[in-house]
Amino acid sequence: MLHNDELPPARILVVEDEPKLAALLRDYLQAAGHQVDCLDSGLAVEPAVRAAEPDLILLDIMLPGRDGLAICRDLRAFSEVPIILITARVEEVDRLLGLDLGADDYICKPFSPREVVARARAILRRRPRQAETGLQLDAERYQASFNGADLDLTPVEFRLLACLAGAPGRVFSRDQLMDRLYSDHRVVTDRTVDSHVKNLRRKLEQAAPGQELVHSIYGVGYKLEL
Structure with a gap:
């Protein structure tokens, strides 16, 4: 401990x-x-x-x-x-x-x-402790869990969650998230990011029923609240 x-x-x-x-x-x-x-x-x-x-x-x-x-x-x-x-x-x-x-x-x-x-x-010392938030991220294996439940994320969904979890409460624009999700700088649309967020929310909801962790900020982007 x-x-x-x-x-x-x-x-x-x-x-x-x-x-x-x-x-x-x-x-x-x-x-x-x-x-x-x-x-x-x-x-x-x-x-x-x-x-x-x-x-x-x-x-x-x-x-x-x-x-x-x-x-x-x-x-x-x-x-x-x-x-x-x-x-x-x-x-x-x-x-x-x-x-x-x-x-x-x-x-x-x-x-x-x-x-x-x-x-x-x-x-x-300033970073949130994963054990205290219930979120566990393993960047080498691209594995994530919340409250002990495996989230079964795709690599893109893992990068999305890791980005949001790296600065809880900070609002990331869709452009910022697109830069973070695709290292090959491929051309994707806002809807692509929205689709990944939707899938990530669904998997988090399965691990934490009734908790809304990923929040939409209208006209701006998304943030994670743990």
Whole structure:
């Protein structure tokens, strides 16, 4: 059982092209109980997040292929995953630009790995605990359950639920959901999104009779209330 000051394990993506630093962060975060994946190229980040969204990203600004600020901006077009920028730049403009692009925090090199773990812990503490909401999501297996009942979702329905559950209470427009659901950027209509929402609602209703979890916001989009 988790005590009030303890956190469930999280999936953390470390994007850092310095192998020794990436290994150091991985070791400290794993010692704190988290699952850690590492990438060393900016070009690999968006496909990785679309395939299996982590709980937190530690993102270096200076990366080969694509810089961290551009990555942060692109991720915010379809994901609310928390992002901590790691930078060797100390100019205030870079810090402000990173936060304006949607980063949740930043930390400057050189830093203590313990400080990074503490910053990550502070951000992860804000996320709703799946066990408390009754919702369980397994991004690697594309499996979801609510109150112990398997939802039997299609991959698209799983991505839809994961998107909504990543920011409970936030209203997502149909365009935002379409970007999140289809990584190949295929052309789909609003009705396609509405159809997936309808199917997701039906399956949630089967697991939680009488509870309306996915709400329509007229003229805007959808949100999830847990």
